[in-house]
Amino acid sequence: MSQATAYRLIKLFRAGGTILSLVDRKRGRPQGHRVLDDKREEIIRATINAYYLKRTRPTVSQLVRDVQTNCMGSSHRIVGR
Template structure:
């Protein structure tokens, strides 16, 4: 996932990122060397996150040192982003309209076989 743009961050997310940054800064002051599992367990409790998330945020903050790196991101693709190119989207859309949007729908396997014969 990529970092959100500043204008995409609402105030609550920004405030939480600042809180996390302060907690992590204090953690790094108390634990300047290598972090232990017990230390990270304490950090995760303080952040109210899983240990895996605490490790992830700690790594992100160590790499960038910015509050922006700690802003929660929505999972998945950004709105409007397509995984397939336009031509493939057209082929899939055409197959759905031609073969699948009928009162008696074929199975997915029949849809694939039927469309593959056309293309």
């Protein structure tokens, strides 16, 4: 356990006052929290919809490369196979 985690648990314990305040903690990011900005989320969504959700689709690795290309591009056009 890291020092930061230990301090976080101590803070939770002090706030709740009981051991139960440490139980049932969900792991990971809070629901609805995004790491990417809205523009990149839309690029990823559009690339998946345009090129991956079809009967003949590229490999996942090709999809990832297309998403990276689209995110690095300055225009809003979607590149894909």
